[in-house]
Amino acid sequence: MRDENCIFCKIANGEIPAATVYEDDEFRVILDLGPASKGHALILPKNHFADLLALDEKTSSKVLGLAAKIGRAMKKSLGCAGFNLVQNNGEAAGQTVFHFHMHVIPRYEGGPKMVSWEPGKPSGEELAELSESIREALE
């Protein structure tokens, strides 16, 4: 389950070197080359899945536990006060590498603002319409 043209397949499977913080049979966790903060890591499955919607159940069931393990180690080793999990799906969402990955971004006291947005002010009616629309589309 690899894609010959995928850079993260090559990195996850050790064909291209990367600063690795964790590896097992199914995952490699590497440091991001363009980090949002010191220690920014990427969780890569060794198999190729384009995004979350393509991910198989076996892999998805392990990702959050692994993210917690990495986040815990970051707090211990880097002294970060917290961390964000970011996982982009689709170009519109900012995905640039189409091999599923989860960002683990250490956050430091007094560090720059990131992973934030201006809260909207939807009406109760709008929220009701939206929730119904999504509920109806659930499979």
Ligand code: 5GP
């Ligand atoms: P996305 O925008 O797809 O969620 O995130 C892709 C991330 O992969 C970016 O943060 C980018 O800096 C990182 N990245 C892209 N190419 C490489 C690479 O060859 N090696 C490493 N270590 N990170 C990469």
Ligand code: ZN
């Ligand atoms: Zn891939």
